[in-house]
Amino acid sequence: MNHALSTLPPDTGAEHTVAEIAQQPALWREVGRIVTAERTALDNFLGPLLAAENARIVLTGAGTSGFAGEVLRTALSGHLARRVDAVATTDIVADPRGCFVEDVPTLLVSFARSGDSPESVAATDLADRCLSHVAHLVITCNGKGRLAREHGRKTASRVLLMPVAANDQGFAMTSSFTCMLLAALLALGPHATADFVGELVHAAEHITGGGLDRKLNALLARAPQRLVYLGSGALKGLAQESALKVLELTGGAVVAAADSPLGFRHGPKAVLTEDTAVVVYVSNNPYTRRYDLDIVAELRAALPPGGVIAIAARPDGLAQDDTWIVPVPEGVDDAAFALPAVLCAQLIALRASLSRGIRPDNPFPSGEVNRVVQGVTVHPLPNG
Template identity: 65%
Template sequence: MTGLLGSLARDTGADDTIREIGQQPGIWREIDGIVAASRAELDGFLQPLTARDHLRVVLTGAGTSSFAGQVLATTLARRLGRRVDAVSTTDIVADPRGCFAEDLPTLLVSFARSGDSPESVAATELAEQCLSDVRHLVITCNEEGRLAREHSGRTTSYVLLMPPASNDRGFAMTSSFTGMTLAALLALGGAAYAQVTERLARAAERILRDGVFDEGIDALLARAPERIVYLGSGALRGLAAESALKVLELTGGQIVATSDSSLGFRHGPKAVLNEHAVVVVYVSNDPYTRQYDLDIIAELRSTMAPGSVIAVEAGDDGTPDEGSWRLPGAGDIEDAALALPAVICAQLIGLKAAVLRGIRPDNPFPSGEVNRVVHGVTLHPLQH
């Protein structure tokens, strides 16, 4: 393995995380094949639903899995011409009547790495309690997980299994996140994404194999940041949230990471900035949305130290300068797809920051105060 991943020592407790970040281009190609092979069955299940005028699509999951829905929601709404909402399983379980207040025909798309988190199955059960007409698309990396087992064989459910290798063994979700996001984009977006996977994989290989961002990541971490802020607009707002979580998880909370939209950041959250902060802005490929990302970059660069505001954007030249990292070959890709190679930047930042601090990324919480698969949740019955 070359690039930053290949440079990390093998005794740092990062073997799983290194492998799972590095395998993403191959996982994406495999998922493209899985969805293509399942196309007839998927269309037979999905097309009668998406043809319904009043269909509501709810994208759900917990933590990183919920951010997959946030990345996809607005793009799929445009593609389907239907209402698409990203609602976390944790919100559904806590307030099912509020989340399903309108009794509309609903497609619940559940993202789950393991499918064994308490909220995963509970959210699907609560949807069925609150709604008179609900179907389930389950996208999961674990064939043996409870979510997959509960929904396999149902006529009202379709279980789309990811490659076994995508069921990340490391603490933080990496290839599971990008793989499930891609699978939903291909399954629900249809022919519009027929050629996108190979372009995304090649962009990721430039980042991972050729190390086009390694110098920039080293320079960013040489600043010894105590706070990292990720910003993004539209689909990239969800990417910003996932990026912040990756840094927070992999460094065991030693680096405080937060996220917001490019416009929303001014409305109070900007108070997090100090001399030990850096800001990473994901720049939209949409010409209209992009203007707001460029505005906040210019504003922050006028007041912050040189090199502390990074723009991650598509461009033919993958070589970063002090303030701009360009995703190679991604100039005309929709933002929801652009998020896949872009998130690798945050994965690598979190991984190397952890190693530099002596944290073992595969298990950054050895005392168990935060767990890979959440437990300890008491599920309370919904009283009618």
């Protein structure tokens, strides 16, 4: 196993989580092969719908799966020149007619690790009820899940199944998140599969192979009681996923929050204390990057040394100390940068969990929070 993860002590209740973080570079290559094999069928399925000028693409999922849509939204909108919205399944189930108020040709892209959470299938059923013309692209890690089984036999649906190992057995989604995110970028985005995937794999292997270990150890040595993640555009979705990983793997012991650099000043900044660490994902977009650099400078002047980490693809405009470089090619878009960058957040969450004696594979042993959501009753939608 690679260095960043092999140094963790055994018998810590982290076996699944450690393996699932480590396996991501290898699984990304497999995802590339899967999408390449499906390319013609995907183009034939998607082409007629996306040809409509008023087509709408809705990216949906719950929790981590929903944040995949938040990361992808702007990148896919720019590439497809179509309206792209990220709408959580939880919002669709609670207010379907509000989410589908415009009856236009719609592609519903559903992200689901298991496909067995109550909202996953309900959201697709409600889309069928509310819209005259809807097609479904289901990206899931579980071929035996209800979502895959039901949509696998529908002509208006296409199921894109991730590698078996991407169906994480640990509590938190790690490789499932990145595999589904990559698959959507390859299926709907502008990227050429082989070279693009290889570049992201190289960046991920730098992180899992120990390239950021020293800086990771320095951050965790501060034992922050609060973690704030900030990101603009696509990286706001990454910030949301990063904060959720800390909350999940530490069983809520570390308070975590996410926002955009500009939005953070409007009240949420009140969360800051001397025990808070802030991680800012720095955009590759030259215009957006200026706002990210502003918040890094502002917070570094206000917080103790080592309390503000910048994670970026390139170092310009950033001091070397407390800056983590994720070595993706120059000019890569932020949705793609998010793929290796999220490994930083996964490692932070894992190490924060272990340092508090929590077992990351099952941080809620009493069952108050579950790997697959329970306790949701999906109520019938009245006619009209």
